[in-house]
Amino acid sequence: MSTEKGRIFREAWIAGVTKHYPGEPKRSYIAPWEETPDWERESAAAVYQQVHDFVRATRGSTARLSREQKGQFVALCWIGQIYRHFEDPKPSYVASWQDLPDWQRETDADIFERIEAEVDGSGM
Numbered sequence: 515m516s517t518e519k520g521r522i523f524r525e526a527w528i529a530g531v532t533k534h535y536p537g538e539p540k541r542s543y544i545a546p547w548e549e550t551p552d553w554e555r556e557s558a559a560a561v562y563q564q565v566h567d568f569v570r571a572t573r574g575s576t577a578r579l580s581r582e583q584k585g586q587f588v589a590l591c592w593i594g595q596i597y598r599h600f601e602d603p604k605p606s607y608v609a610s611w612q613d614l615p616d617w618q619r620e621t622d623a624d625i626f627e628r629i630e631a632e633v634d635g636s637g638m
Contacts, residue, residue, distance in 0.1 A: 530621030
C-alpha cells in the first residue's frame with residue numbers, strides 16, 4: 515500500500531477531527547502519521563484507494579453524491595478494515611452510520627471530499 519495515500523487519508527482525518535470534534539479530541543485521534551499503528555496506516559491507505567477507485571470508476575460522478583453518502587462510503591470501507599484486522603472488534607469500531615457521532619460523520623465526508631479532490635486535481 516502507498517504510504518503517501520495513507521498519509522493523505524490521515525491528514526484529512528486529523529483536519530476533520532480538529533474541525534468537527536466537540537472539545538479536546540483524544541490524543542490518538544490526532545496523532546501524527548509516525549505515531550499511528552501499522553494496522554491503521556495500512557487501513558488508511560486501503561480506504562484511500564477504495565475511495566480513489568470509486569471516484570475514478572464513476573468518472574467523477576461522485577460529485578453528485580450527498581455529503582452523507584460520501585461519508586457513509588468511507589465509514590463502510592473503514593469497517594471492512596476493522597474486520598480485517600480485528601477478530602472481535604468493539605461494537606463502537608463497527609457502528610452503523612446512524613450510530614456514529616456527528617463529528618465522525620462529518621470527518622468521514624471530509625475525507626471522501628479530500629480524496630475526490632486529489633483524483634480530480636491530479637488524475638491519480
